[in-house]
Amino acid sequence: MSATHTEQIEQQAGRDERLAEQRRGLPDAPGVYLFRDGKRRVMYVGKAKSIRKRVASHFSNPSTRGTQEMIDTAESIEFVVTQSEAEALLAEQNFIKQYRPRFNVRLRDDKSYPYIAISLDEDFPRAYFTRERHRRGRAYFGPFSNAKRVRETLDLLGKVFQYRTCDGAEPGRASGSPCLDYFIKRCQAPCVGYVSQQEYRASVESIVAFLSGRYAQIERDLEQQMGAAAAEQDFEQAALLRNRLKAVRSLLERQRIANAGVGTLDAVAVAAEGTDANAQVFQVRDGVLADRQSFYLENAAARDEAEVAEEFLLQYYAASPAIPPQVIVPRGLERTEALAEALAERRGGPVELRHAERGDKRRIFELAERNARLALDQDRLRSEHRRSQRIQSLEGVQRALGMEAIPMRIECFDISNLGETHTVASMVVFEGGAPKKADYRRFKIRDASQDDFAAMSEVLARRMAQYVAQRERSPHEKTYDSAFAAIPALIVIDGGKGQLSSGLRALEPFRDLGVVVVSLAKRIEELFLPGLPDPLLMPPGSPELQLLQRVRDEAHRFAIEFHRGRRDRAMTRSIIDDLPAVGAARKRLLLNHFGSPERFLTASREELEAVPGLPGKVARDIHSHVHKTG
Numbered sequence: 001m002s003a004t005h006t007e008q009i010e011q012q013a014g015r016d017e018r019l020a021e022q023r024r025g026l027p028d029a030p031g032v033y034l035f036r037d038g039k040r041r042v043m044y045v046g047k048a049k050s051i052r053k054r055v056a057s058h059f060s061n062p063s064t065r066g067t068q069e070m071i072d073t074a075e076s077i078e079f080v081v082t083q084s085e086a087e088a089l090l091a092e093q094n095f096i097k098q099y100r101p102r103f104n105v106r107l108r109d110d111k112s113y114p115y116i117a118i119s120l121d122e123d124f125p126r127a128y129f130t131r132e133r134h135r136r137g138r139a140y141f142g143p144f145s146n147a148k149r150v151r152e153t154l155d156l157l158g159k160v161f162q163y164r165t166c167d168g169a170e171p172g173r174a175s176g177s178p179c180l181d182y183f184i185k186r187c188q189a190p191c192v193g194y195v196s197q198q199e200y201r202a203s204v205e206s207i208v209a210f211l212s213g214r215y216a217q218i219e220r221d222l223e224q225q226m227g228a229a230a231a232e233q234d235f236e237q238a239a240l241l242r243n244r245l246k247a248v249r250s251l252l253e254r255q256r257i258a259n260a261g262v263g264t265l266d267a268v269a270v271a272a273e274g275t276d277a278n279a280q281v282f283q284v285r286d287g288v289l290a291d292r293q294s295f296y297l298e299n300a301a302a303r304d305e306a307e308v309a310e311e312f313l314l315q316y317y318a319a320s321p322a323i324p325p326q327v328i329v330p331r332g333l334e335r336t337e338a339l340a341e342a343l344a345e346r347r348g349g350p351v352e353l354r355h356a357e358r359g360d361k362r363r364i365f366e367l368a369e370r371n372a373r374l375a376l377d378q379d380r381l382r383s384e385h386r387r388s389q390r391i392q393s394l395e396g397v398q399r400a401l402g403m404e405a406i407p408m409r410i411e412c413f414d415i416s417n418l419g420e421t422h423t424v425a426s427m428v429v430f431e432g433g434a435p436k437k438a439d440y441r442r443f444k445i446r447d448a449s450q451d452d453f454a455a456m457s458e459v460l461a462r463r464m465a466q467y468v469a470q471r472e473r474s475p476h477e478k479t480y481d482s483a484f485a486a487i488p489a490l491i492v493i494d495g496g497k498g499q500l501s502s503g504l505r506a507l508e509p510f511r512d513l514g515v516v517v518v519s520l521a522k523r524i525e526e527l528f529l530p531g532l533p534d535p536l537l538m539p540p541g542s543p544e545l546q547l548l549q550r551v552r553d554e555a556h557r558f559a560i561e562f563h564r565g566r567r568d569r570a571m572t573r574s575i576i577d578d579l580p581a582v583g584a585a586r587k588r589l590l591l592n593h594f595g596s597p598e599r600f601l602t603a604s605r606e607e608l609e610a611v612p613g614l615p616g617k618v619a620r621d622i623h624s625h626v627h628k629t630g
Helices: 003-024 051-060 065-073 085-099 147-161 197-212 215-231 235-255 305-319 336-347 359-401 452-471 497-504 508-512 543-578 584-594 597-601 605-609 616-629
Strands: 031-036 042-048 076-081 115-118 127-130 139-141 265-273 276-285 288-298 326-328 352-354 409-418 421-431 441-444 490-494 516-521 526-528
Touching: 003 051, 003 076, 031 051, 031 085, 042 051, 042 065, 042 085, 051 065, 051 076, 085 305, 085 336, 115 147, 115 197, 127 147, 139 197, 147 197, 147 235, 197 215, 215 235, 265 305, 265 359, 276 305, 276 359, 288 305, 288 359, 305 336, 326 359, 336 352, 359 543, 409 452, 409 543, 421 452, 421 543, 441 543, 452 490, 452 497, 452 508, 490 497, 490 543, 497 516, 516 543, 584 597, 605 616
Parallel strands: 265 326, 326 352, 409 490, 490 516
Antiparallel strands: 031 042, 031 076, 115 127, 115 139, 265 276, 276 288, 409 421, 421 441, 516 526
16 A cells, blocks of 8 residues: 555544544534535535534435535534524525535526616616615615616616616716707606606606516506696696506506416525526516516535525525515425524515415416426526537547547646736636636746747746646645646647747646647637647638637636736836825725726826715825826
8 A cells, every 4th residue: 555545544534533523512503504625615504403413414314416525525514503593594695605615506697696776865866787786875676687688677667767877976968958868758858957856756766666566556656647747737747647657557467477466476486407406586566477587506516406495595585685575485495484584584574485375376386487497408408509519629629639539628828918017827727618717827927028938938837847746745735736736638828839839848748648739829820739840720610710719818818817907906006005195995986986097097187076985185186196297
């Protein structure tokens, strides 16, 4: 038995003993527990009525292959005791949001779901598309799963309620005349006084009522306003309100799926298969299907539909500004009382979680259930189609380069600089024809005076040195880097014959292991191979060429992003840090307002004085300082 194997056995025994000791110390109380791996990363966050019993069930009866993998890689278990199971559910979601553990059910791309915001802090509020929801004085509606539908909703609201779309706290533009929106009946032109603030606010309140699902209230209000306008013989206003009422009724009738007695509720259904899942949320308001949300979920541990539904409910309503008084949930869902208590705490009022037995509610839930299954099947078909296309591309690369096997792992390197300043390099990785962003790496070139050929040689030599170093380390060590420890099948260098020649010597040990090294020149997409005098020209538009172009372009993008970041930080340090009366808070304020140091440097004095929260005198001093220093 080798020394390395003996060491691994000892490490495993030490890990098992450490976990057993930690499990004995777990409390028999409600709370949250966290599994961490050897690099102290949180892999899984769970909640339980009894932490000790729940953790023991993971070890004694792993329900899925994903759960077994989680247990095999766990190095430590931590816990937080709570007062109740409902409090544990809320704490679990806070930890999931903070750590994004890979074995928990997660919304795909949950950082950027869109919302509709109403700027109630302005005299003449706007309704607009946004992906943030942290500004005070604003009402948010969402999250929505489809950005296109959000924009369609805003377009509809513009036609019916005619709100302003101009940016800024004050309506209007420099010319002092109404914009095109007024003439096509999309805006009431508050900028030139064609509508009073009170009348405009009434329209905004109707938008809020519409987005909140208070449809019956909207119809009553419009009928009353139309009657009042007719009584005062303001027939033009009465006709406007009549058309608005017709538009609202027409929309509601098209979307009505139950009688108004159904009231306000959400029907949440989940379909799960393997590591994929889909959740459907049917939002019913006064018997009208106000919206249908479809969310694709990551289910790395392959948990069953009831567990997926439980985690989704908490994550979805944690991001939702509004929670309805009733939620229809799948029948297999357990702990509905604790879930209802947790949601009620967020809502600030009672929330009923129940199963639908019969009638309209049962029909609505079954409709959501069918849509979840259909969406999951379609997503899996799309994934299979994309996988087939990637395999076809990889097989084309294999044939074109005469490789013995399909290049499942491709690494690409690029250099980015501006003269001799901030020279950097990037390494991007594609596995199975798709980006593997966890393995992307960046390099700062140590000698900035080098040309591109020398810089490429340096980077590839460092990549080779990292492989040698990682080969001597155990995967359980904190300094182990799996990206550098992997052996690529193909290395692509961004450049021509010169860049290829400069990298071959550094990569000689890899080439001895069968790694193929090529360079791809951008001018006419020439592919240079070692030992061949003439470049290889792949058919334009072929899947194999498109794959290599995508790899090359991704390396270029990643290098440019790193270069710009370093340049902007240097510019920020050299200029903004020296501004008079500007500390960390005002520095963030300026960068958030202008978006970049370059835009800040070109700002006029009037633009600086218009920055919210920046005193006028400070703005003038900043302008003088920037222009004095050039």
